Amino acid sequence: xxxxxxxxxxxxxxxxxxxxxxxxxxxxxxxxxxxxxxxxxxxxxxxxxxxxxxxxxxxxxxxxxxxxxxxxxxxxxxxxxxxxxxxxxxxxxxxxxxxxxxxxxxxxxxxxxxxxxxxxxxxxxxxxxxxxxxxxxxxxxxxxxxxxxxxxxxxxxxxxxxxxxxxxxxxxxxxxxxxxxxxxxxxxxxxxxxxxxxxxxxxxxxxxxxxxxxxxxxxxxxxxxxxxxxxxxxxxxxxxxxxxxxxxxxxxxxxxxxxxxxxxxxxxxxxxxxxxxxxxxxxxxxxxxxxxxxxxxxxxxxxxxxxxxxxxxxxxxxxxxxxxxxxxxxxxxxxxxxxxxxxxxxxxxxxxxxxxxxxxxxxxxxxxxxxxxxxxxxxxxxxxxxxxxxxxxxxxxxxxxxxxxxxxxxxxxxxxxxxxxxxxxxxxxxxxxxxxxxxxxxxxxxxxxxxxxxxxxxxxxxxxxxxxxxxxxxxxxxxxxxxxxxxxxxxxxxxxxxxxxxxxxxxxxxxxxxxxxxxxxxxxxxxxxxxxxxxxxxxxxxxxxxxxxxxxxxxxxxxxxxxxxxxxxxxxxxxxxxxxxxxxxxxxxxxxx
Numbered sequence: 001x002x003x004x005x006x007x008x009x010x011x012x013x014x015x016x017x018x019x020x021x022x023x024x025x026x027x028x029x030x031x032x033x034x035x036x037x038x039x040x041x042x043x044x045x046x047x048x049x050x051x052x053x054x055x056x057x058x059x060x061x062x063x064x065x066x067x068x069x070x071x072x073x074x075x076x077x078x079x080x081x082x083x084x085x086x087x088x089x090x091x092x093x094x095x096x097x098x099x100x101x102x103x104x105x106x107x108x109x110x111x112x113x114x115x116x117x118x119x120x121x122x123x124x125x126x127x128x129x130x131x132x133x134x135x136x137x138x139x140x141x142x143x144x145x146x147x148x149x150x151x152x153x154x155x156x157x158x159x160x161x162x163x164x165x166x167x168x169x170x171x172x173x174x175x176x177x178x179x180x181x182x183x184x185x186x187x188x189x190x191x192x193x194x195x196x197x198x199x200x201x202x203x204x205x206x207x208x209x210x211x212x213x214x215x216x217x218x219x220x221x222x223x224x225x226x227x228x229x230x231x232x233x234x235x236x237x238x239x240x241x242x243x244x245x246x247x248x249x250x251x252x253x254x255x256x257x258x259x260x261x262x263x264x265x266x267x268x269x270x271x272x273x274x275x276x277x278x279x280x281x282x283x284x285x286x287x288x289x290x291x292x293x294x295x296x297x298x299x300x301x302x303x304x305x306x307x308x309x310x311x312x313x314x315x316x317x318x319x320x321x322x323x324x325x326x327x328x329x330x331x332x333x334x335x336x337x338x339x340x341x342x343x344x345x346x347x348x349x350x351x352x353x354x355x356x357x358x359x360x361x362x363x364x365x366x367x368x369x370x371x372x373x374x375x376x377x378x379x380x381x382x383x384x385x386x387x388x389x390x391x392x393x394x395x396x397x398x399x400x401x402x403x404x405x406x407x408x409x410x411x412x413x414x415x416x417x418x419x420x421x422x423x424x425x426x427x428x429x430x431x432x433x434x435x436x437x438x439x440x441x442x443x444x445x446x447x448x449x450x451x452x453x454x455x456x457x458x459x460x461x462x463x464x465x466x467x468x469x470x471x472x473x474x475x476x477x478x479x480x481x482x483x484x485x486x487x488x489x490x491x492x493x494x495x496x497x498x499x500x501x502x503x504x505x506x507x508x509x510x511x512x513x514x515x516x517x518x519x520x521x522x523x524x525x526x527x528x529x530x531x532x533x534x535x536x537x538x539x540x541x542x543x544x545x546x547x548x549x550x551x552x553x554x555x556x557x558x559x560x561x562x563x564x565x566x567x568x569x570x571x572x573x574x575x576x577x578x579x580x581x582x583x584x585x586x587x588x589x590x591x592x593x
Contacts, residue, residue: 004060006081009088010224013065013081015039015058026169026224033164033171033224035115041067041079042094042217045105048203053077074098076214087240089223091176095216103206106197107217109173109184114193118164118171121146121186122230124475124505126154126489128281131497133505134230139164139188149183149199149446150429153282155489157428157447157476159509160184160198163233168226172233176246177218178451178478180207180444182434201434207444231508238477238511248481250512258318258356259469259484260514260539262571264310265321265424266303267360268519268543270294272556273302278492282429298325299339300346302546307350309545313564316571317542320350321424321471323360331366331389333406335418343418356421358469359410363453364390364431376402379437390431393453394440404460411464422469423461424487425454451478458482471516475509486510487518487541494522494551496529503538519543523563524551530570540574542567 004015012025024034043053057068063085069077077096084091094107121137123146137144150156160183161174175184175198182201187194198218200207209215221240225233241247271278274297303322310317326340327333335343347357366372366389374380376398378390392398413419432446443452454472461468472483488502499517506515516539520529533540547556548563 004058004065006060006063006065006083006090008083008085008090008223010226011088011090011222013090015065024171024222026166029169031166031169032115032117033166033169034110034117036110037113037115038111039067040069040111041092041109043108043111044074044094044096045108045197046073046098046102046209047206048105050108069096071096072099073102084221087221087223087243089221089240091219091221093217093219095214097214098209098211100211102209102211103203104200104209104215105203105206106185106199108195108197109220110193110196112193112195114196116164116188116191116193118166118191120165121188122163122165122170122233123148123186124155124158124162124230124234124509125152126475126502126505128492131495131501133501139191141190143187143189143194145187145194147183147185147199149185153429155473155475156430157432157450157474157479158183159234159237159476159478160447161234161237162186163230165230169224170226170228170230170233171222171224172237174221174237175218176221176241176244178445178448179218180442180448181218182432182446205434208441231504234505234508235511238480238509241477242511247477247511250480253481253512255484255514256467256469260516261319262315262317262539262574263319263321263358263516263541264306264315264317264545265323265519265541265543266298266306266325267294267323268521269302269306269546270297270323270325272544272547272549273297275556282427292324295325296339298323300341303346304349306545307353307355309559311353313545313568315545315568318354319356319358319421319469321358321360321541323424324426326359329367329370330362331370331372331391333361333410347419351419356469358422358424358471359420361410361423361425362427363393363425363457365427366390373402382436384431384433384436386430388431390436392437392439393456394438394443394449396439398439399456403457407457407460407464411461411468413465421465421467422471422484423457424471426473428474447476447478450474450476454479454482472513473518475506477509477511480510480513483510483513485516485539486513487516489518491518492521494520494524496520496525496532499529499538500532500536503536514539516541522549522551522554523566526566526570530574533574540571542571 006013012027015022022036022039040053051071053069053071056070059066063083065081067079074096079094081092122134148158148160164171182199186196271294274293276294328336378392410420432449443449469484473487473489486506488499491498503515517533
């Protein structure tokens with residue numbers, strides 16, 4: 001009987017034939033991190049059922065450890081662990097050949113009962129009401145349950161990755177490939193795995209596998225680091241993806257100067273001017289979009305009033321973002337005629353004054369009242385689990401008949417178009433479900449579908465107007481090349497620190513993409529908000545120049561000298577480009593990590 005061992009600079013993976021266990025240890029301290037008593041890794045569930053997978057052999061080379069298995073449903077199943085010395089990491093993946101046509105529902109990364117010597121799990125989420133960007137997920141006692149898909153209606157798509165923490169030692173686990181999957185799901189109690197699997201869709205909506213055709217799983221990467229915070233751990237994974245050529249090097253991307261300047265967005269003025277009560281949670285906002293008074297309050301006159309205020313106060317803002325409410329409704333992206341009777345004239349007038357003009361747009365949202373061609377929809381109008389229709393962008397018909405004409409209309413400078421300068425995307429969470437049929441099945445999966453759609457519209461946007469901006473709100477490695485600036489998303493409080501921590505999360509998971517602090521809703525904390533943005537080298541997006549509130553308990557009021565003074569000073573200090581032009585000395589930003 002032979003002991004097999006695979007090592008990196010910081011990890012040791014060891015198979016003990018006497019106890020038939022596999023352990024993963026931190027090399028320097030010999031601290032056991034994971035112990036597997038039933039060493040079946042990446043075990044598949046087919047047609048809704050787990051499979052009786054048996055270990056038959058283990059063979060090892062200098063940098064590879066291969067586990068071989070047998071099962072009545074498939075053959076040639078192997079799981080390989082490979083030491084990546086240059087990255088100080090272990091990669092593991094599986095392959096097998098199904099005997100008959102079947103559907104893959106999940107792959108169990110580690111089996112139930114696997115021991116975990118960690119205190120907590122870090123799974124980034126964009127939560128409200130707290131500056132910590134991940135919930136407290138404890139592994140002891142009753143434990144925890146979480147997933148990396150967007151069912152909690154926050155940033156989407158989340159990377160299929162998270163970290164486990166043991167005192168000063170952390171273990172990162174992330175998927176190196178885009179795949180047709182719906183997140184990684186995890187549950188533990190009493191320091192043992194209840195489930196830890198990659199989700200391909202529950203029965204009967206799993207991934208279709210054909211008889212006698214080899215299935216190769218995505219590759220997962222494990223690495224251990226000491227005294228690294230979660231942002232550093234996730235940031236290192238992005239660096240690895242760049243070095244491996246899986247995502248482009250962000251240094252090579254051209255970025256326009258104006259993308260990172262302060263921006264004015266109409267949204268908070270819409271909310272305060274209409275006295276709208278906006279729900280804090282994204283899902284609640286989506287459900288009542290058509291009944292929202294803030295949407296109907298937006299019009300040509302409000303935009304012009306805000307621009308006049310910016311000019312009068314000499315605010316260092318050159319970009320105007322017209323938010324939700326400019327179109328007929330979500331999904332029907334035509335100017336609402338009573339509110340914007342001549343959008344091109346508005347854009348031309350703002351261009352003449354030296355402004356760029358961006359609009360709020362959402363490729364995923366379709367309101368019930370929107371007039372939509374059924375041929376462009378998933379399943380010709382099939383409703384997702386929230387009761388909404390979705391366009392199928394994997395369908396060439398949708399691309400040619402809908403998206404390309406829409407983007408020409410919005411962004412072209414031709415006389416019959418609007419000559420806009422970019423889009424802000426929003427409300428992407430929890431839309432892409434396993435049961436929604438696609439014209440092209442290769443687009444299947446939450447991360448995968450959003451990646452393909454984002455690449456599609458971004459490519460079309462840049463073909464029409466190369467310097468147009470895409471303002472996103474997603475912390476995802478694969479989307480980094482298609483997001484020109486990443487916003488920290490609405491924060492419904494006066495806690496500026498929320499923005500700072502979300503900025504760190506976005507920087508760690510969207511390599512090279514600049515971050516913008518989104519609206520700060522109150523005068524309370526606004527000075528510290530600007531200082532924080534400057535410290536992290538982030539730009540700011542101001543949501544109100546016409547109305548403001550002092551704090552959560554105050555009522556909306558028209559902007560006055562007190563508010564203007566704070567905003568003017570803050571914008572000047574938060575805009576290093578503008579400040580240099582005016583001879584002001586602003587210190588360099590402090591490195592966030």
